[in-house]
């Protein structure tokens with residue numbers, strides 16, 4: 001996951017390949033609660049691991065559920081038949097509507113002394129209609145802040161279940177879902193009827209609820225979309241094992257991607273289209289119907305059991321007018337597809353967008369306008385006009401702590417003007433799809449020249465590695481420690497019984513060309529063996545300097561170094577990053593510090609790692625290494641003509657990082 005303050009998406013040119021999607025949030029949180037309410041143990045496979053499911057899991061543990069998490073498999077021993085907690089418990093529900101609503105209902109029906117709170121936005125999301133329905137059936141619930149909104153306190157109920165329970169269905173279908181999941185707890189000896197007041201929105205989500213209730217032994221009788229009867233004698237039973245489908249709403253971004261992005265001609269037939277694993281056209285999730293809307297706009301979609309394949313069809317896409325009540329979440333993706341259409345797109349009946357993680361109508365309108373689009377909006381609709389080539393503007397997309405805003409606007413990076421797009425707070429995708437951007441980068445492609453590179457070259461112990469890796473972390477970029485490649489090459493050569501001299505140049509170059517090296521965090525592995533300590537010694541640096549003089553060895557390592565240039569960008573440190581390996585890098589820094597300072601820092605570094613060291617001999621060694629690195633004929637250490645010089649002798653690491661980021665901001669404006 002990208003936990004950076006922002007993520008700059010370079011201009012993307014196409015996409016092809018396969019993505020496997022994480023589990024559905026709606027199914028995951030329902031399955032977790034149902035598994036907790038039933039008797040027996042349930043093994044849940046392919047559960048979504050995200051902020052919202054963690055909130056639910058934490059709450060279930062607080063209730064006393066035995067929960068065992070093993071990757072995406074979770075084993076839950078339900079509370080059915082066990083003692084219900086009587087002590088006061090405070091639950092933190094984050095901004096997870098799919099946890100807050102059903103849990104409130106289940107706790108209110110069972111009774112106890114419970115407080116449910118969330119993040120500030122959760123306290124702005126209405127829950128009054130659910131509370132009214134629960135009070136109607138005798139539950140005791142108090143508002144601890146504003147009337148109609150969380151936080152709430154739930155106490156012991158006096159249930160009155162003899163008359164139908166009214167619940168409004170026109171604000172959020174989650175209220176009805178909450179009642180449907182809670183009331184089987186009270187239906188042992190009588191049938192309970194729920195009556196929907198107003199036109200029920202988001203019916204497909206109710207279908208998911210009914211479908212899952214059936215898996216847990218509750219056969220709700222549905223009379224149209226107005227009445228739901230939970231039969232007398234209902235009792236939750238564990239299905240034993242259950243698989244969570246991949247998230248159909250998350251699929252919408254990749255369906256849209258297949259419709260928008262050209263394939264990769266260099267890969268032939270392999271380079272065509274997007275394949276989505278984990279969800280197919282027969283999904284139980286309502287948002288799967290997004291595929292019909294995308295097809296209407298031009299996407300070519302085929303499907304099989306648990307997979308979808310999407311190719312670009314009509315291009316530009318076709319503007320449409322659509323009632324999106326049945327796909328409220330996925331419909332946001334249509335708003336960004338609309339930018340690539342041949343005429344305006346109007347999405348209607350989306351009033352629920354106003355009360356989601358943020359006011360999504362306002363968010364989609366504001367951020368599309370930043371890109372240059374003309375957008376009109378009303379209380380429950382939005383019209384987005386296409387954005388023709390030549391009119392796209394550079395924008396920093398504010399994401400309002402809303403995962404879907406972030407994921408939608410990533411699709412703007414395929415704009416015809418090839419303008420990069422900044423996504424603020426990219427980690428907000430953790431709500432449903434923590435590795436969304438990684439998945440996007442795994443299928444997106446662009447010209448290497450579009451992938452930004454920042455080079456940091458300089459003499460030994462000037463702080464290149466420290467600076468480069470910290471800047472990389474702040475930008476979410478990859479990091480190439482090119483010195484490590486020379487160190488590993490020297491190590492491999494010595495292991496092979498070679499000298500580090502010109503006599504063995506061809507053999508060392510052969511080794512370097514096929515170097516089985518892997519970086520895992522700070523660790524460097526050669527042939528799966530950890531060689532970190534061996535190559536990081538001062539002797540390792542000296543050996544690297546020796547092999548780096550050999551032109552054939554340098555040549556042999558070029559392709560490997562280029563392969564680090566991957567989306568979304570690269571920080572490369574070494575001696576010839578800016579002069580030879582990435583001559584077109586957008587920013588080149590030549591980092592220096594006085595020899596005295598460098599020797600002092602290296603001394604401190606070695607001592608802190610438990611090595612004994614002498615500052616004078618360290619200084620002599622590093623000066624000898626610098627002299628060899630600067631005087632060799634092949635790619636000598638020297639500043640690139642367009643490099644910015646940074647002497648950090650009297651700068652802290654933080655100051656150096658801030659300086660480079662400042663230069664970078666200047667370049668990317």
Ligand SMILES: Nc1ncnc2c1ncn2[C@@H]1O[C@H](COP(=O)(O)OP(=O)(O)OP(=O)(O)O)[C@@H](O)[C@H]1O
Nearest residue numbers: 460461462463464465466483601605648651652653
């Ligand atoms: N600006 C700075 N101020 C103080 N200490 C620093 C600064 N930059 C780096 N250091 C420290 O100096 C030491 C050497 O830094 P680092 O290993 O990043 O240098 P390098 O140039 O990558 O070295 P090499 O050329 O051997 O790979 C580290 O202990 C690091 O924490």
Ligand SMILES: Nc1ccn([C@H]2C[C@H](O)[C@@H](COP(=O)(O)O)O2)c(=O)n1
Nearest residue numbers: 482483484486544545548574575576
């Ligand atoms: N791009 C590079 C990187 C490194 N070298 C050589 C010269 C150095 O003395 C040696 C070790 O590098 P370090 O890990 O200290 O950065 O490798 C080079 O020639 N070109």
